[in-house]
Amino acid sequence: MKKNNLRVEFAGVTFAGAGPSDPALCTIATAAALASADAILYDDLGCQAVMDEHAAKDAQKVYVGKRGARDGATGATAQSAICEEIVRRALDGERVVRLKGGDPSTFGRLQDEIEACKANSLSWRVIAGVTSASAAAASLGVPLTAPRARRQVASLSVVSAHADVDWTSVSRGANTIAIYMGARKLESLARRLCAERGDSTPCMGVRRASSPDEARWVGTLAEAADGRMREALTDRKDDSQKNDSDLSPLLVVVGEAAKSDDDT
Secondary structure (H helix, E strand, C coil): CCCCCCCCCCCCEEEEECECCCHHHCCHHHHHHHHCCCEEEECCCCHHHHHHHHCCCCCEEEECCCCCCCCCCCCCCCHHHHHHHHHHHHHCCCCEEEEECECCCCCCCHHHHHHHHHHCCCCEEEECCCCHHHHHHHHHCCCCCCCCCCCCEEEEECCCCCCCCCHHHHHHHCCEEEEECCCCCHHHHHHHHHHHHCCCCEEEEEECCCCCCCEEEEEEHHHHHCCHHHHHHCCCCCHHHCCHHHCCCEEEEECHHHCCHHHC
16 A cells, blocks of 8 residues: 555545544545545444535445444345445446544454455555544543553443453553443443442443534443443433434443543
8 A cells, every 4th residue: 555645536445534423523634535536335423424514426325334233134234245345346446435433443344344455456545533432532521541540541342242352351451441332231341340440430421422412421330330321321211112222322431531520
């Protein structure tokens, strides 16, 4: 891959970060790539508003999201199909933008798609984006690294109760833990972290960070384990109608960095 000026048109595949939700947080480089794209393959999170603001009017917009489901499940686009679509269009000479919510290198299966480009001798580049974690922290006015502790952040993708995560090692290795996609198993995750960090450990949740309907909750791990975060951040008030999609996308931050101003 050759170095390229990120502000000019690129004849190849661009993997670009849309940022979290607010089009104002989309980078100049991503906006320029969208404005010159022939085809945009986009995900669920944060992409539609960014395309509405910056994409070329005649660009083909192809939804390839997999929110709330694994490859092959209803409503999900298989990763192999995404790679094939990228390659097919690029080989046909289209300027392809693969638009991913947040930053493309954060839980975005970026490596699979880059490998597909390499296997077909396609030119490609990556444009960084603002992550949900940094947007959530900025919205709350808190640092992701607590000033009184080690300056390290561990970001984790949690997709099921059986996720192969060594929480003991994670807890020991970072002062602050940022957990992506934790809505489905929120309470069980909080209980597990209570055992590692203690019930009174600060915890915050931000749903749809930087969007107009952003919602926030600040409390402790014990309160999150007891369902307080879910109750506060879920749209529907009728428990019988609530589901994980009402809480997604959710970013959970655990550690001293999650402490509210009222606690300091």
